[in-house]
Amino acid sequence: MIKIAIMGYGTVGSGVAEVIQKNAASITRKAGEQIEIARILDLRDFPNSPFRDRFTKDFEDIVNDPDIRIVVETMGGLRPAYDFVKSCLSAGKSVVTSNKELVAAKGDELLALAKANNLNFLFEASVGGGIPILRPLDQCLAANEVYEVAGILNGTTNFILTKMIDEGMTFEYALSLAQQLGYAERDPSADVEGADACRKICILASLAFGRHVYPEQVLTEGITRVTLDDVRYAEAWGGVLKLIGRAKRLEDGRLYAIVCPMFLPKNSPLAEVHDVFNAILVRGDAIGDVMFYGRGAGKLPTASAVVADVIDEVKHLDARKYLFWEPGEEGYVIDCRDGSDRTFVRLSCTDSEKAWAALNFSLPGCERIRAEGVPAGELAVITPYLSEQELENKLAALPDAQVVSRIRVADF
């Protein structure tokens, strides 16, 4: 029998306890050992929980218990989760976490600590909820040179955009609906401003390319400025507007990593991912495009991914698992404004035909988009590939044209 502890009895932590109890028989068969939840750390009281005799408010009860071999961290947030996980690894306990903020900020350090102590540190649930992605990505990596990872990584914003696209809801209305349905927090900023997607693309990029990418290295833009007019232009262009996290290896070995709203072509496998669903596209030299799809959040999907990691750690108590990457470094991730992108640009101008002629002269190769129901007197185009600085120079030179919005265009 293997004793484990759970730190944080919120949505995911209580789901982990529920799954371990409900599927005990098949989990024991899979793990080869019975798993017992010996301790649960939470500052709150749960007098009616079936686990009420195992609760503690004192982390020392866990870290100092030599019988506890595996600790599940489902507290969320950087502190005190980071200190607790470090202490657990230093005390010889393997750790499973669903905490994307922790892994995105400190993954390299914690992986190194786990390695030094011959322990495992797994975090499948930190990206894509219940979708198996980190292990399959690692498997893809075995025989492939993966050159790009991109995905719809946040269910809340995908729900909001789906409502804007399919039902013409405004951003504000769709957000309040998401809050009513429990898909968005009362403070939705981590979702709608892109921080959540940013943490996930950091974890994916770190694993895919072997070197840590920190959130502050990734240009991150959410969907708060996306309007119904942008959505209509995307549709008129023959595509769809999605919030995308993307990381690709450049020829010089550096990384392009970004989170931003993007125009996707209709035939992109990511274009048909609706509502709260997530999907991650992995592109490799031998494998081609592979996509993983499912619910990216939710109590039981996330808990089932955590439990799968726990089972894996039980099976490898005295052996190291594969996940590992090197610390990041300055200059490894480029400033995405220097990257080369096609961009959707909306210009407000007094004479759109004149502006179109001027743009055609200064920046040949633009594709014009005409949409219905958008403000009069606008010129909307998709530019050829160029950097943000080049684009800004071209646009600044246009007489009598004001940029209304600018959205990158995906080539997947």
Add this chain to the structure above:
Amino acid sequence: MIKIAIMGYGTVGSGVAEVIQKNAASITRKAGEQIEIARILDLRDFPNSPFRDRFTKDFEDIVNDPDIRIVVETMGGLRPAYDFVKSCLSAGKSVVTSNKELVAAKGDELLALAKANNLNFLFEASVGGGIPILRPLDQCLAANEVYEVAGILNGTTNFILTKMIDEGMTFEYALSLAQQLGYAERDPSADVEGADACRKICILASLAFGRHVYPEQVLTEGITRVTLDDVRYAEAWGGVLKLIGRAKRLEDGRLYAIVCPMFLPKNSPLAEVHDVFNAILVRGDAIGDVMFYGRGAGKLPTASAVVADVIDEVKHLDARKYLFWEPGEEGYVIDCRDGSDRTFVRLSCTDSEKAWAALNFSLPGCERIRAEGVPAGELAVITPYLSEQELENKLAALPDAQVVSRIRVADF
């Protein structure tokens, strides 16, 4: 250094050699050992191959070489692949195969033999080409009760159906185009009659539910009888026609397993899988719906899955990996004609209004479909859930109505 042999230097086998050579550095890093292709078995001559000095026509050169620890079987077909793989496992060599016919027919026996000899027998490439599916499914199974697996498992037929749906091509024309493009064999029967998809759903079902499902237990219908009219009706209904392999656990523990054309609702994640792409949907109690998508065939995708298995076996030369299932048994898979399905039915009748009234009386709850461009004088409906026998009885009682086609409707 680990020596391996490849049996069968066709498309996949030569791809395996190519991937091992091309990505040698990263493969060595992943596997922890250098992998050397010591022998290649093929009856043909390859005087210009970079591996020309390793070819043999004699299987004994491989099975009797104690230095060869892992054998890759990419010959295809049941014989002699089955005998060779058995001999290799008996001689203490782990085996990797891409051969779905072999695994679907003999997987239980070969897994048992591998287990008895403390060896590994892996076959990720046998389903979904380069899409990682068997390992992620195994991972899903760890903390989930998976209750259904369904997928678009054959790229050739999906290409043909896509051309019929999007471009109005006839089956015959789309098939000849697939042959010109190299997506279909000169003898396309294994694809278009469903045998290939049947083998794959057998492997998926065996792994997902722990007991071998043999191809002859699975009701299998291909797409040779699908017409453009059926496609038009699916569209008019608001869905799409796809060839689906499906296995679900019934409440009594038995299995419903089938390969057949199906009407899918437009919002099904499988509905948007086009061209030669494959996708596999896994449905579990905790995880919800998860889907895996990518190219289901092709030299390099399939080869990369084989090489990932080889790497896994190198890392576990003296330890058993997880994949396992029990032998099948009679009565475990039900006769799908006894299952409960909604069905699309096309009837040819002299008076369709009269037939509709009669059907409404004998079988209440049908949904009528009206489509454009289909033969006059037809009545087309979607029935409520009922068994094939019940449906046949109802239809037989209709005066003056002949069944033109009958296609099952998916509830995913």
